[in-house]
Amino acid sequence: MDLALLTWLVPVSGVLALLYAFSRAQWVGKQEVGTPLMAELAQAIAEGARAFLRQEYRVLVIFVAVVAVLLAFANMSQPESSWMIAISFVVGAFCSALAGFIGMTVATKANVRTTQAARTGLAPALNVAFSGGLVMGLSVVGLGVLGLGVLFLAYDAMTVWSITKVIGVISGFSLGASSIALFARVGGGIYTKAADVGADLAGKVYEGIPEDDPRNPATIADNVGDNVGDVAGMGADLFESYVGSIIGTMVLGSAFISLPAFASGGMGDISAVILPLVLAGVGILVSIAGSLFVKVKEGGNPQHALNIGEFGAAGLMAVLAYFIITIMLPETWNHTSWNGVTTEYTSLGVFWAVLIGLAAGTIIGLVTEYYTATGKGPVTGIAHQSVTGSATNIIAGLGVGMFSTGIPAVVLALGIIGAFAFAGLYGIAIAAVGMLSVTGIQLAVDAYGPISDNAGGIAEMAELPPEVRERTDKLDAVGNTTAAIGKGFAIGSAALTALGLFAAFMQQAQVPNIDVANPNILAGLLLGAMLPYVFSAMAMGAVGRAAGDMIKEVGRQFAEIPGLREGTAKPDHERCVEISTKAAIREMVAPGLLAVIVPVVIGFIDKSMLGGLLAGVTVSGVLFAIFQSNAGGAWDNAKKMIESGIMIDGTQHGKGSEAHKAAVVGDTVGDPLKDTSGPSLNILIKLIAVVALVIAPLIA
Amino acid sequence: MDLALLTWLVPVSGVLALLYAFSRAQWVGKQEVGTPLMAELAQAIAEGARAFLRQEYRVLVIFVAVVAVLLAFANMSQPESSWMIAISFVVGAFCSALAGFIGMTVATKANVRTTQAARTGLAPALNVAFSGGLVMGLSVVGLGVLGLGVLFLAYDAMTVWSITKVIGVISGFSLGASSIALFARVGGGIYTKAADVGADLAGKVYEGIPEDDPRNPATIADNVGDNVGDVAGMGADLFESYVGSIIGTMVLGSAFISLPAFASGGMGDISAVILPLVLAGVGILVSIAGSLFVKVKEGGNPQHALNIGEFGAAGLMAVLAYFIITIMLPETWNHTSWNGVTTEYTSLGVFWAVLIGLAAGTIIGLVTEYYTATGKGPVTGIAHQSVTGSATNIIAGLGVGMFSTGIPAVVLALGIIGAFAFAGLYGIAIAAVGMLSVTGIQLAVDAYGPISDNAGGIAEMAELPPEVRERTDKLDAVGNTTAAIGKGFAIGSAALTALGLFAAFMQQAQVPNIDVANPNILAGLLLGAMLPYVFSAMAMGAVGRAAGDMIKEVGRQFAEIPGLREGTAKPDHERCVEISTKAAIREMVAPGLLAVIVPVVIGFIDKSMLGGLLAGVTVSGVLFAIFQSNAGGAWDNAKKMIESGIMIDGTQHGKGSEAHKAAVVGDTVGDPLKDTSGPSLNILIKLIAVVALVIAPLIA
Numbered sequence A, B: 001m002d003l004a005l006l007t008w009l010v011p012v013s014g015v016l017a018l019l020y021a022f023s024r025a026q027w028v029g030k031q032e033v034g035t036p037l038m039a040e041l042a043q044a045i046a047e048g049a050r051a052f053l054r055q056e057y058r059v060l061v062i063f064v065a066v067v068a069v070l071l072a073f074a075n076m077s078q079p080e081s082s083w084m085i086a087i088s089f090v091v092g093a094f095c096s097a098l099a100g101f102i103g104m105t106v107a108t109k110a111n112v113r114t115t116q117a118a119r120t121g122l123a124p125a126l127n128v129a130f131s132g133g134l135v136m137g138l139s140v141v142g143l144g145v146l147g148l149g150v151l152f153l154a155y156d157a158m159t160v161w162s163i164t165k166v167i168g169v170i171s172g173f174s175l176g177a178s179s180i181a182l183f184a185r186v187g188g189g190i191y192t193k194a195a196d197v198g199a200d201l202a203g204k205v206y207e208g209i210p211e212d213d214p215r216n217p218a219t220i221a222d223n224v225g226d227n228v229g230d231v232a233g234m235g236a237d238l239f240e241s242y243v244g245s246i247i248g249t250m251v252l253g254s255a256f257i258s259l260p261a262f263a264s265g266g267m268g269d270i271s272a273v274i275l276p277l278v279l280a281g282v283g284i285l286v287s288i289a290g291s292l293f294v295k296v297k298e299g300g301n302p303q304h305a306l307n308i309g310e311f312g313a314a315g316l317m318a319v320l321a322y323f324i325i326t327i328m329l330p331e332t333w334n335h336t337s338w339n340g341v342t343t344e345y346t347s348l349g350v351f352w353a354v355l356i357g358l359a360a361g362t363i364i365g366l367v368t369e370y371y372t373a374t375g376k377g378p379v380t381g382i383a384h385q386s387v388t389g390s391a392t393n394i395i396a397g398l399g400v401g402m403f404s405t406g407i408p409a410v411v412l413a414l415g416i417i418g419a420f421a422f423a424g425l426y427g428i429a430i431a432a433v434g435m436l437s438v439t440g441i442q443l444a445v446d447a448y449g450p451i452s453d454n455a456g457g458i459a460e461m462a463e464l465p466p467e468v469r470e471r472t473d474k475l476d477a478v479g480n481t482t483a484a485i486g487k488g489f490a491i492g493s494a495a496l497t498a499l500g501l502f503a504a505f506m507q508q509a510q511v512p513n514i515d516v517a518n519p520n521i522l523a524g525l526l527l528g529a530m531l532p533y534v535f536s537a538m539a540m541g542a543v544g545r546a547a548g549d550m551i552k553e554v555g556r557q558f559a560e561i562p563g564l565r566e567g568t569a570k571p572d573h574e575r576c577v578e579i580s581t582k583a584a585i586r587e588m589v590a591p592g593l594l595a596v597i598v599p600v601v602i603g604f605i606d607k608s609m610l611g612g613l614l615a616g617v618t619v620s621g622v623l624f625a626i627f628q629s630n631a632g633g634a635w636d637n638a639k640k641m642i643e644s645g646i647m648i649d650g651t652q653h654g655k656g657s658e659a660h661k662a663a664v665v666g667d668t669v670g671d672p673l674k675d676t677s678g679p680s681l682n683i684l685i686k687l688i689a690v691v692a693l694v695i696a697p698l699i700a
Helices: A003-030 A036-072 A079-118 A122-158 A163-205 A219-253 A268-291 A302-328 A347-372 A377-388 A390-403 A406-436 A439-461 A466-509 A519-560 A573-587 A589-605 A607-643 A658-699 B003-030 B036-072 B079-118 B122-158 B163-205 B219-253 B268-291 B302-328 B347-372 B377-388 B390-403 B406-436 B439-461 B466-509 B519-560 B573-587 B589-605 B607-643 B658-699
Strands: A332-336 A342-346 A646-648 A651-653 B332-336 B342-346 B646-648 B651-653
Touching (some): A036 A219, A036 A439, A079 A122, A079 A163, A122 A163, A219 A406, A268 A347, A268 A406, A268 A439, A302 A347, A347 A466, A347 A607, A377 A390, A377 A658, A390 A607, A390 A658, A519 A589, A519 A658, A519 B406, A589 A607, A589 A658, A607 B519, A658 B390, B003 B079, B036 B163, B036 B573, B079 B219, B079 B439, B122 B163, B122 B219, B122 B302, B122 B439, B163 B268, B163 B466, B163 B519, B163 B589, B219 B406, B219 B573, B268 B439, B302 B439, B342 B347, B347 B377, B377 B607, B377 B646, B377 B651, B377 B658, B406 B466, B466 B658, B519 B589, B589 B658
């Protein structure tokens, strides 16, 4: 096959994804909305979500403009490449923001339509919810591949630069994606928990204000938060991983195969650069194909349907990857790394690295599920410990979170060793691409969760018959599991992406080694390992302060709006949405600056020290994120287990029991851990790695 | 001064410390015990503590014997050195165990005598409590220096080996110290919290069983736990750091100065080896001198007295270190490291490294105090967050713990860079020696805390007049602060000691570099960073299970002993002590094996990977330990702040309020974090480093 043609097909697959996403979005939009009350509730949630995006994008435009100008003038000796980095950055930010906008818009349409579909049956409800999620998934991969592909083709055509330099300026795209991810994931995480905690606690602080009641003006903000955090936040997070892993691999690929095309029998020195793009493009088609198999019969298990789609896609991808790689790459070649070591590599080795990535992602997801799923040992243990009060519940949850880091760390360690053995540093980076190649359907399954969750909430608020609620509960229960797996996948992919970017940084900055026996590097390692702690503390503190603002506003409305308490007047939802939005955006400035400034400062002090910092922040951040996410997920489901009734030592415990009260405390503690600070660490480790990669030429 | 004479003076200073400790112990023993009830209570605590030690030592003897045999036959090609490592190991274990035995015996005598002294005034009470602590402090440093000094002189006299080989076999001493520390700190930590949590929760599980009541058979075990965990555990921890830092420095010192004595004007190639021993010996004299200044007038502040002693000793040590170092070492020399780099070093540089260690220890201690002290911002913040319930209290505490890692990480990073710049890897190791040189008085101040705490408890149980309780409260309040500082110091010193041992390992195992761009090393780093999480989870799980045993036993006694509930029959304390003891020893096997087996397995797979593991476990362990310790300390004092009455938003909160209940939950959660899993990490990181150092010649 012709290489030029193949390269052109990459953005085409992106366009295809967007067209298919558009058709699914149209289809979702055509579904029935249901009763006027349902429409009204959905309207309020959709408006709140849009309000958040408006506010966020207003700040983002300024932020992106400032950073773009800085980037454009960062390297006066190379004005042209500086400008192109700036343009890549703007395009990356735009693509990520657009994907988030599309995904959230459709998700806030799909929620109420899922509820309405659930009035007729389980199958149509699953169809609507999953279609809503698929739009998000395909928008992310479509815009990612389209943006990267077009930039690559355009820069390659416009300049006479080496492939290395072309890819260097494209890394700005990844920085743009990371910036939006920072706003969407950290800001969104603060938003969602500020609204959630604020709505819950208002009742405790002011007497007579009901929690979880339509009269509480913060409830809509709470529902908006689910979309903001779990749909848009997760989407931006995976968008960042997706493009980050591709760019990291392209950078390493540019020096990986140095044979000319005719001598190698393959596509020569550019094939390793194009490979991640091609794998991503094919992954889109595989994701669409997989999505066609997500069907359930009435009375069937939606989990089963989603599994067929997801694991089927992963399996198909593995098979196709074999053919793509063996066709595109030479069978065998010698690679001399930039620091002078020569090794023989094979196309089969690269295939094994991709397979390792796919397998590692799946295993980490399944382990995450084990530690956070209802009915499994760890969560049951927490439920049992709730009988003796909230302290033992908390201790048990912390223990589960800590323990759950074990297997993922071993899997990642083996994955690193294996991928490297098969294909060097390029192997580690392409393993991340392998893990992320079916992001389209993975993210569809992830986003399906909060849509079903919202659907259930609307069913309850609209007081629909119990069988509707039963169906949405069935969807929602599966959503909790997929959310847990998705979180594990997001952390694992962030880790591999960061390592790929780390390797790319070393090559671009020409760091000879990251020897921790060197005191600067050891100091960097220590500082890097500390950042996730301080970053998490900032995120958690932000939730506390923002929730405080929300509590005050709720109190003000109950005091000043006559008839609100009696239910004769309506609360001012918008004001609450605005407060949560403003707080989220204000509070994310400090942690955001930390993540950007620290690597720049350290990098200009000593590039090797920055290498140590990257290693430290990645390793420590992954473990701390797993700890927080899984502890939070386990507490959540321990509470759910007790709510559904559980026998412990011969006594029945259920909703309202002392054990339940204790479990609610655990769930509340876990909320900011699993939805704010934990996921924010995915962004932290990737953002620091991307910043390092972008400044690499300046400190080389 | 003659080098041989100087070397002989080292064990002499150890003997001096032991003689002085003996005289203080005699003096404490001669003080009045007070009323018969006081004597009875003290008797029960002392017997419980002895029972724990008996059980612990029974298991220890077997453990030490097995490991000694393994060590003796580990390297069949060098039977002589294997045997000497085994002997060093046994001597190290014996010295540490003996120090723990002496310290705990005197502490359990000093507690009741402090109470009795407090009946006459504050000054005599401080005197007794501090003297009790001083016996622990001087026993640790005395036996450490004596054991190391005698082994060094004996092996040097018995063999014709190079100095490097002699020091190599002495590293077994450090392994012995680490083994005891594992039992004392991890086992002790499990014991103390199992008893504490078990006693508290028994009342919740079985109706009608009073918490914190003499009828509760677990109360004595609880009091025993304070001595077991805070006196013996802390003592063994610092003993391990103390000897570990000295041995690490000796190993590095053996290759640090290669000039013959006459050419350098100093003491030639052995002076850098002897220097840590000499500094430690002088530190003992300085500690004794400092202790003489710990005096308080009636109505005065005991904190002030302790500060004069501690900071005075540190200041004096700094001055003396200048003269010792400039006299012992040549003014300037060239050092060619084992991997071929030549650098010029100066004696003044070594002095600066020592000063950096002293300063870093002090700063980390003060930062720890800030984050955990009553009335300061962080703790006040947690107290305020308690008003909205236990969930917000927990979230705030976790945030404080995370945030508190920031400054210590920066201080350690700067310390590493500074110490290395002044004196290479030797500088990092000797900085740890500098930090630990005044361990004698530091540990005296640490151990003073639990003695005062016990004294207060006895005053309350013996129903003494309020002014006695007021005086012991005053001592105890200061004890909380010193405990916090001591914990920070213990973590900081563990970190520097582990880094010193790490550098020594690299030299002994001839690891060319620990380049994290090497996938094996990166995998080692990741696995190492994960260990503190799993180890902590194991320790916390152990507390939960052991507390469960205790709860069952308390229930059994109330059911089976007639008249216990009515207060007419006595509970069976001994049985509870036995249960806690057995559980502690049973539960520490798994984490202990983890800490020993992992480095051995990884080391034999790839010595560089073991290097990565060491870097990972040290960096991650230090941060996770600071996080856990400080969160726990902050929760504890937030509870105390509310108990002493606090105005929040115009409302008064005190003992029994809702805010207090929430704060009690935080305190209970923090208990195992700050007293079991957190401090256990100090042992984990040092133990893994020592194991690596001991097996270094086998994998070199």
